[in-house]
Amino acid sequence: MKKITWLTLLIICFIDFSRAQDQTQQLTNIQKGNYLSYLTTRNSSGKYEGGLRDLTYRITSIKDYRIFPEHKEVYMIRGGDPDRPDKDKELMFLPDNEAYPITYIEKVFEGNKSMQEELGFAPRINPYTDGNRLVFLDQKIYMIENWKDKDNYTLLAVLEYQPKKVSKFKLMKETMKSPKKMNALQPHEKLQQYLDTAFKKQKEHYATWIKKAENANKVAHTKSVLDLTLKAIKKKNEDWRNSAEYKRIKERNQMAKSHAQNSYAIVINQTGQDIYLYAEGSNNGSVIRNGSSVSTIDCTKNQYYTFSAGMSSREGTKIITANQSCGLQVIVK
Structure with missing residues (x-):
């Protein structure tokens, strides 16, 4: 039978102490x-x-x-x-x-x-x-x-x-x-x-x-x-939501959202490459990267896309007809 030395006991005690x-x-x-x-x-x-x-x-x-x-x-x-x-x-x-x-x-x-x-x-x-x-x-x-x-x-x-x-x-x-x-x-x-x-x-x-x-x-x-801090935060939020200023801001936001829905379309590019969007009669295209989307495309005008920059709407493919895609998603594949 092996003897347990004082050093061994000391090490065991240290390990137990460390764990505790x-x-x-x-x-x-x-x-x-x-x-x-x-x-x-x-x-x-x-x-x-x-x-x-x-x-x-x-x-x-x-x-x-x-x-x-x-x-x-x-x-x-x-x-x-x-x-x-x-x-x-x-x-x-x-x-x-x-x-x-x-x-x-x-x-x-x-x-x-x-x-x-x-x-x-x-x-x-x-x-x-x-x-x-x-x-x-x-x-x-x-x-x-x-x-x-x-x-x-x-x-x-x-x-x-x-x-x-x-x-x-x-x-x-x-x-x-x-x-x-x-x-x-x-x-x-x-x-x-x-x-x-x-x-x-x-x-x-x-x-x-x-x-x-x-x-x-x-x-x-x-x-x-x-508890008191949470109660104070809750009351502050309730006071804020019940304020006249909050209601005015909400109303303005709703009007802006409504305006956006009546003025813009969302174009999602799933073609596998970048596309360039042109409003009818325009030579200035805006790029939409592959796999991304743009939510501020003017839907009150006909919109065309090409795969090359420096072109115009005349050379593109129509994806939006004026006033018919407002507030909608248009997916280009």
């Missing part, structure tokens, strides 16, 4: 800066195929959570275009649980700035983004989509911190090494082990945590802020 840590504790090992995104796609035999996403993944800021300061607000560029950094959108991620978070969720605070300053902060409930989550684990970030619960989600990638800017050469090398790296890491198994352990811990910890009056009051207050 909540996300805010794990977050202390996450650095701000750029990350490489290792894909976690597996083939039919369960082997990781590897690959990297050549997009921008960056932790831009980590701040105290405004509602529960013992946790954090994590700000991140999640899949930005490296060639268009001006288009990068910073997303905020908040803990999924006040007592013991096991994931961080993509969130925004409900209401506008003045509401937040006056009433306080409450995370918006949004089914379209609540499935986007991060799990911080052993200095890596596990990127999740379609989260339903701890057993139903899609692991998209594992993000690994890069202290320096990654060159094209290094990116190519990392891409080649990525299948071996992911097969060694076994990210699905590692993540699921953490979630199973942490979820059990979350339930136990929250049951005790919520019994404290201070915590229960804070949770209730946050819900009150959310």
